[in-house]
Amino acid sequence: xxxxxxxxxxxxxxxxxxxxxxxxxxxxxxxxxxxxxxxxxxxxxxxxxxxxxxxxxxxxxxxxxxxxxxxxxxxxxxxxxxxxxxxxxxxxxxxxxxxxxxxxxxxxxxxxxxxxxxxxxxxxxxxxxxxxxxxxxxxxxxxxxxxxxxxxxxxxxxxxxxxxxxxxxxxxxxxxxxxxxxxxxxxxxxxxxxxxxxxxxxxxxxxxxxxxxxxxxxxxxxxxxxxxxxxxxxxxxxxxxxxxxxxxxxxxxxxxxxxxxxxxxxxxxxxxxxxxxxxxxxxxxxxxxxxxxxxxxxxxxxxxxxxxxxxxxxxxxxxxxxxxxxxxxxxxxxxxxxxxxxxxxxxxxxxxxxxxxxxxxxxxxxxxxxxxxxxxxxxxxxxxxxxxxxxxxxxxxxxxxxxxxxxxxxxxxxxxxxxxxxxxxxxxxxxxxxxxxxxxxxxxxxxxxxxxxxxxxxxxxxxxxxxxxxxxxxxxxxxxxxxxxxxxxxxxxxxxxxxxxxxxxxxxxxxxxxxxxxxxxxxxxxxxxxxxxxxxxxxxxxxxxxxxxxxxxxxxxxxxxxxxxxxxxxxxxxxxxxxxxxxxxxxxxxxxxxxxxxxxxxxxxxxxxxxxxxxxxxxxxxxxxxxxxxxxxxxxxxxxxxxxxxxxxxxxxxxxxxxxxxxxxxxxxxxxxxxxxxxxxxxxxxxxxxxxxxxxxxxxxxxxxx
Numbered sequence: 001x002x003x004x005x006x007x008x009x010x011x012x013x014x015x016x017x018x019x020x021x022x023x024x025x026x027x028x029x030x031x032x033x034x035x036x037x038x039x040x041x042x043x044x045x046x047x048x049x050x051x052x053x054x055x056x057x058x059x060x061x062x063x064x065x066x067x068x069x070x071x072x073x074x075x076x077x078x079x080x081x082x083x084x085x086x087x088x089x090x091x092x093x094x095x096x097x098x099x100x101x102x103x104x105x106x107x108x109x110x111x112x113x114x115x116x117x118x119x120x121x122x123x124x125x126x127x128x129x130x131x132x133x134x135x136x137x138x139x140x141x142x143x144x145x146x147x148x149x150x151x152x153x154x155x156x157x158x159x160x161x162x163x164x165x166x167x168x169x170x171x172x173x174x175x176x177x178x179x180x181x182x183x184x185x186x187x188x189x190x191x192x193x194x195x196x197x198x199x200x201x202x203x204x205x206x207x208x209x210x211x212x213x214x215x216x217x218x219x220x221x222x223x224x225x226x227x228x229x230x231x232x233x234x235x236x237x238x239x240x241x242x243x244x245x246x247x248x249x250x251x252x253x254x255x256x257x258x259x260x261x262x263x264x265x266x267x268x269x270x271x272x273x274x275x276x277x278x279x280x281x282x283x284x285x286x287x288x289x290x291x292x293x294x295x296x297x298x299x300x301x302x303x304x305x306x307x308x309x310x311x312x313x314x315x316x317x318x319x320x321x322x323x324x325x326x327x328x329x330x331x332x333x334x335x336x337x338x339x340x341x342x343x344x345x346x347x348x349x350x351x352x353x354x355x356x357x358x359x360x361x362x363x364x365x366x367x368x369x370x371x372x373x374x375x376x377x378x379x380x381x382x383x384x385x386x387x388x389x390x391x392x393x394x395x396x397x398x399x400x401x402x403x404x405x406x407x408x409x410x411x412x413x414x415x416x417x418x419x420x421x422x423x424x425x426x427x428x429x430x431x432x433x434x435x436x437x438x439x440x441x442x443x444x445x446x447x448x449x450x451x452x453x454x455x456x457x458x459x460x461x462x463x464x465x466x467x468x469x470x471x472x473x474x475x476x477x478x479x480x481x482x483x484x485x486x487x488x489x490x491x492x493x494x495x496x497x498x499x500x501x502x503x504x505x506x507x508x509x510x511x512x513x514x515x516x517x518x519x520x521x522x523x524x525x526x527x528x529x530x531x532x533x534x535x536x537x538x539x540x541x542x543x544x545x546x547x548x549x550x551x552x553x554x555x556x557x558x559x560x561x562x563x564x565x566x567x568x569x570x571x572x573x574x575x576x577x578x579x580x581x582x583x584x585x586x587x588x589x590x591x592x593x594x595x596x597x598x599x600x601x602x603x604x605x606x607x608x609x610x611x612x613x614x615x616x617x618x619x620x621x622x623x624x625x626x627x628x629x630x631x632x633x634x635x636x637x638x639x640x641x642x643x644x645x646x647x648x649x650x651x652x653x654x655x656x657x658x659x660x661x662x663x664x665x666x667x668x669x670x671x672x673x674x675x676x677x678x679x680x681x682x683x684x685x686x687x688x689x690x691x692x693x694x695x696x697x698x699x700x701x702x703x704x705x706x
Contacts, residue, residue, distance in 0.1 A: 003031070004052060006041045010064035010136070016147050017383075019062055019140060027055055036383055041066075063139035063147075084193035087132060091125045091186040098122060098179040115167040115176055122178035126160050129153070129185030146338040154342075155370035155679060156184045162363060175360070183680035184371055191684065194691045214304075217253030218245040220297065235287070235304055242300040246291050254287045255307045256298035263294030313394075341373040341669070348673040364679060368672035372682035373665060381657035384697035389650030392701055397633035398643045405613050405629035407654075409647020411594040412613065415543055415640075416586065418599035419554035419561060421457040422617065422637065423536045423568065428461035428528040435516075435524035443524055446472060447516060450485040450497045453477055457600070458514065458528055459485070459497075482555055482578040484514075494519055499555060510557070532567065535638035540568045542641045542706070551589070553582055553597075553607070582607040598640070615640070645705030653700055657693045664689050 011017055017036035024032045029043040041059075045051065056066040098121050100112060111117055130153065137153040140146050159181040166175025217235045220243035222228060230245050235253035238244070243259070246252055252265070264276045267289040276292045279285060285298055288309040304310060345366045352362035386403050393400055400406050417423050435443035449472035451459035474487040484498015496502050496517045503515040503522065512525035543550050552565045552573045561575035574585060586607040589595045597604070597611035608614030608628055616628030617637065632639050668689075672682050 003042055003044055006056070007039050007067040008034075008041045008059060008064050009039060009067060011036050011039055016064070019143075019147055020059060020064065023058060023062060023143065024055070027058065029055070039067075061139060062143050063136035063149075082193055082196060084189050084196055087128055088186060088189040088193055090128055091182065091189060094121045094125050095179070095182040095186040098182050113173070115163075115173070115178075118176060118178040119164070119167055122160065122163070122182050125182040125185050126156065129156055129189075133185070133188070146342075148338065150338055151341055151370045151373055152184065152188050152683075154345075155367040156181050158363060158367050158370075159184065159679065162360075177364070180364070180367070180679050184367075184683045187680060187683035188371070188686065191686060191688065191690070194688070215251050215253050218247075218250075219243070220245055238300045239303050240300055244298055244300060245295070246285075246298060247295045248291055248293050250291055252285045252287050252289045252291065252298075254300045254304055255302040256285050256287070256300045258283050258285060258296045258298050261294060261296035263296050264292045266290045266292045337373070341370065344373075344669060344673070345369045352673075352675070361675065365673055365675045367679045368675075368677050368682040369669055371679050372668045372672045372677065372686050381661045381693055382654050384694050385650055385653040385657055385700065388697045388700040389646055389653070393643065393646050396639055396642055398639050398646070399631040399633065401629050401631070406647050407651050408594065408613050408629075409596075409644050410651040412548065412596050412644065412647075413593040414549045414551065414589055414595040416551040416553050416589065416595060416597045416607075416611070417570070418597075418604050419552060419556055419564060420530065421600040422598050423533060423552070423564060424457075424530040425533055428458050428530050430462065430465055431527045431529050433524065433526040437518075437523060441468075443516070444468065445470065446495060446523075447497055447514075447526070449474070450477070450487050450495060454479055454485050458530075461528065462514070462526065482580075495523075500557060532564065533637055536568055539637055539640050540570060544569065546644075548644075549593075553577055553585060555579075555582075579604075579606055583610055586610045598637075615643075641706045646700075649700060649703060649705045653697055656696055660692060660696070661689075 008020065011020070011034075017034040020041060021032050021034045024034075024041075024043050029045055031042070031044045033040075033042045035041070045055075059066050097112070098118060133149040133153040133156070136147065136149040141150060159177045162175065163177045163181065166172070169175075215235050216232045217238055218230050219233045219238070220228060220230055238254045244253060244256060246263075248263075258279055258281050260281060262281075263279050265279050265285065266276045267286055279296070284301070285296075286309070287302075287304070287307040348369050349362045349366035352365050353359060356362060386406065389406055390400055390403075393406075433443070444466040445468050448463050448466045448468050452463040452467075452471065454460070454463075472487070472489065475490050476488040478486050480486055480498070482499070483501055484496060487495045489495075497514060500510040500512065500515060502517055503510055503512075503525075506515070506517060506520070506522040509525075513528045514526040516523040516525065540550055549572070550570045552561055552568075552570045552575075554561050554575050555577050556575060558573075558575040561573050564570075565573040577585065582604065583606045586595065586597055587610055590610065590612055594612040596613040596615055597608045598615040598617075599605070599608050600617045608616065613630060614628040615630045615632060617632050630643060632643065668677075668682075668685065671677055677685070
């Protein structure tokens with residue numbers, strides 16, 4: 001199985017996205033995700049080119065256009081003017097002239113009273129409208145997935161055909177509604193343009209990130225005489241191992257490692273951290289960040305498609321395609337909305353005709369019902385808010401793996417913290433050590449040779465401090481969760497480096513940080529010191545202010561955990577926990593109330609997976625990051641309050657949007673049926689309804705969430 005990612009043009013609302021989604025699911029495809037905001041469509045399928053071609057043709061038969069990665073960028077570059085704006089500008093002059101006919105009581109234009117002149121003026125507008133709305137409506141009906149364009153096309157066609165009959169049969173001006181036809185089409189195009197512009201503004205944070213993906217880089221090469229040559233290339237052409245020169249004010253073209261030079265780097269585009277950070281030789285640079293001051297030579301460590309920035313965008317787009325539980329009801333209603341409105345329009349015509357005994361009035365009211373109904377509003381309520389919430393989160397260094405976790409934040413009542421690397425910096429220093437055999441250098445070499453294979457913060461700090469050029473070669477090596485590193489030499493000697501659980505049968509002392517054993521005999525111990533993260537106190541205080549209960553859950557010794565718990569004011573401390581015990585604890589806590597677990601190690605991964613929401617720091621082990629629902633970038637514990645606030649306020653925005661969408665349709669359709677709105681006004685109101693949702697969603701960009 002492989003994941004196929006396409007761009008699909010022509011989606012005007014979530015009702016369109018729902019049609020595509022249903023079609024793909026009918027084809028037996030799994031993990032179908034359709035994002036109406038930016039047109040992204042993804043699904044899992046067996047790698048069969050012919051089947052993909054068939055699926056693409058099927059989507060196009062629904063009235064949409066599939067763009068593969070090869071032609072997507074070219075198509076994007078060709079679009080200088082929004083298509084809805086283009087259609088609106090084509091229709092507008094004809095419609096304005098026709099609307100003068102409506103003011104004939106005050107402005108008498110003799111030639112405009114001629115029905116054939118009105119037909120000639122209306123025809124370009126009707127043809128343009130049917131080219132877009134009509135084709136889409138016919139294709140959607142033919143495939144059994146009626147979309148919103150069915151309503152617009154029916155409303156405009158009914159008015160046009162009625163007027164055409166009045167013209168040919170010379171029934172008089174009471175039967176001429178060409179201006180109604182033109183007004184419906186023109187104003188719906190205007191509404192679609194306003195909706196498109198407003199909805200796409202919800203993507204501005206991600207668009208800002210995406211622009212940073214394609215830049216020019218100064219690539220370093222050497223000529224035949226081994227002289228350095230610098231020449232420009234697009235960063236998409238860079239591959240791991242290439243050398244680049246980056247100067248002050250330039251953007252880092254790709255994830256890379258500094259070989260020479262010092263620089264001050266602005267990483268706010270990735271981490272949300274406004275303060276520049278100092279970078280030196282052997283330190284990593286994130287593609288998309290900017291060299292504020294200094295010049296460096298660096299070696300590319302990841303191609304553009306594998307960079308931190310690319311992974312962020314991919315992660316957020318994937319999350320946008322997810323549907324949180326709150327969207328399911330709206331989807332069900334959207335799925336039956338168009339047929340329901342068609343039935344209501346027919347009933348409106350029949351009821352008004354029998355009550356008013358006037359065919360014209362009955363027809364105009366049923367057309368108004370068709371035009372004012374808006375399934376888009378219900379469909380866009382959730383995606384628009386999620387797009388803004390995820391976009392703002394990404395700009396602040398908060399990555400949500402799925403939309404469900406964004407919604408789940410609203411219910412979190414308990415937050416559980418790991419200690420090492422989460423509440424503490426994870427930058428340890430060796431305070432003291434003791435070895436029982438051999439020399440000091442041999443002891444350090446042994447510890448380094450094992451700890452260099454571990455992602456645990458203590459192990460990484462020790463291996464960095466005691467690094468040697470002649471490490472021991474192991475026949476077998478493994479990391480044991482909750483214990484430490486185990487290695488076996490070719491001579492059959494077995495070494496262990498890890499927590500005090502190693503020492504329980506070897507010594508009475510259990511106060512040291514790290515123990516070392518050889519063949520089940522104690523070889524030595526190491527004491528290290530760690531410091532609290534400076535932001536930890538404020539984060540705990542914020543959670544307390546929101547009545548969120550806090551826990552410290554650690555495998556470290558009780559005395560150390562109690563000390564940290566007391567310093568930070570954590571409600572409950574659970575120490576000396578194995579990974580299995582952590583999992584059991586989280587299971588019990590989650591059963592009582594929705595719980596978030598923040599960790600960074602392999603031993604935290606099972607507990608994080610069991611929690612309502614698993615949260616990982618970006619410096620965490622890959623296992624922890626892959627298990628987490630949320631990743632906080634760049635020492636991102638300080639962003640925990642923002643992530644909680646964004647989750648809650650995004651859900652509030654979704655509820656507001658859904659309320660507006662349902663209320664609008666519940667009120668607007670009866671109003672139109674009672675004849676209180678003309679079809680032209682109904683068309684304008686329908687377009688504005690979606691703009692209201694988009695504007696409400698965009699408020700999340702500036703709304704105070706903490």
